[in-house]
Structures are given as structure tokens and as C-alpha cells.
Amino acid sequence: NAGVTQTPKFRILKIGQSMTLQCTQDMNHNYMYWYRQDPGMGLKLIYYSVGAGITDKGEVPNGYNVSRSTTEDFPLRLELAAPSQTSVYFCASSYEGQHYGYTFGSGTRLTVV
Amino acid sequence: KQEVTQIPAALSVPEGENLVLNCSFTDSAIYNLQWFRQDPGKGLTSLLLIQSSQREQTSGRLNASLDKSSGRSTLYIAASQPGDSATYLCALGSGNTGKLIFGQGTTLQVKP
Secondary structure, eight states, rough: OOOOEEOOOOEEEEEOOOEEEEEEEEESSEEEEEEEEEETOOHHHHEEEEEEEEEEEEEEETTTOOOOSSSOOOOEOOSSSSSGGGEEEEEEEEEETTTTTTTOOEEEEEEEE | OOOOOESSSSEEEETTEEEEEEESSSOOOSSEEEEEEETTTTTTEEEEETTTOOEEEEETEEOOOOOOOTTTEEEEESOOGGGGOOOEEEEEEESTTTTTEEEEOOEEEEEO
């Protein structure tokens, strides 16, 4: 049972480039989330989804986009990367939003130069 | 707006000591509260989940309490071990969508 898998683990982008962070889970969780963690800080919610075809903004959505075409996958798109998007990105999923079984991926460390 | 604060930011203790990590929040209208552990370069692992109607949860050497009226939660670690060294984050669930609001974390070092 793989849980939540994120790819890539590390990435360096130049300012203005775009990329997609991949996230997939095999626990049949309906709820999925993207968080970012800046050094010495807690996590902040970027986007979340309560099921296939349904997404909504979190606390810090600017500069990002998401899609949820299947239950398993929840990719995060960065358009026109900026240095302020340098961070560690975590994908997570949970059972029915009740927080039971809240499972995180191992993260993607992104640097924008 | 809900704010979550964890003090201290860092803590160093000798092995075997009992310790308490603190988490405070500004709005008592919470759905639940969860404590996570984060190891360097790794993702987060859920330790304990306390529902709004509960006062505490226990798992092994860990005990988490919740006092909504005072806006506080504590994570008690008994007989600390070097393997407990990690960053501990508390997070509040504000509704049934599963969204979490995190504190900044407390980095714990347990010295042998």
C-alpha cells in the first residue's frame, strides 16, 4: 500500500517557467489537499478537493491551479514561477474530510531561481 | 480568523524526561485538533486526533488534551527517547471539508 505518492522530490525552476507537481493516492480517499511549508513555518493550504471534478481554493491559491479528474490524482500546476513560490509542497488525503486517516506524501522541494 | 500558536519553537531535553508541548488557538469553534510529527526531509505523520467533543486521546507514551474554553491543547510525552526528536505540529480542523490550520511547530531534541 503506497499511500500518497508525490513526484518529483526535488526541482529547480527558473523564474517564469511552469511545472506540474504530481500527487496520487491509492487509499480511495475522496478528500485531497495541497499545502506548502516555508522554512520555520507551519503548513498553509493552497487548494483542496472533496471529490473528482470538485476543487476549491485554500488560504494561499494565487499562482497555482489544480484539477481532479480522477479520485486517485490531484496535480498542482505552477504557472509563471516566482521566487516566492520556493517552498516544500505537500499533498495529503483523508477519509471523507473527517480527518481520520489523514495521510501526507513525502513532499516536493521546489526552488525558483 | 483562526490563529494557531506553538510555544516554544524549540526544546532540548535529556533522555527520560517527561515533557509538554503547547498549542494555543484563538477561536474555540473548532471541529477537531490533530497532532503531527515531522521528521527532517519527510512528510507528516498523524499522532493523535481529538474530536471537538473529546477532552483527551492517548497512544502509548503520548497523551494529547484539548480545552476549547481556554483555547489550548497540550501534547504530553512520557519518558522521552532520542527517537522522539522531531518537529511536532498541531493543526485545527475548522469544518468537515478536512481543511487544517497549522501552528508553526515545536522542534524537539532529546539528548542521550
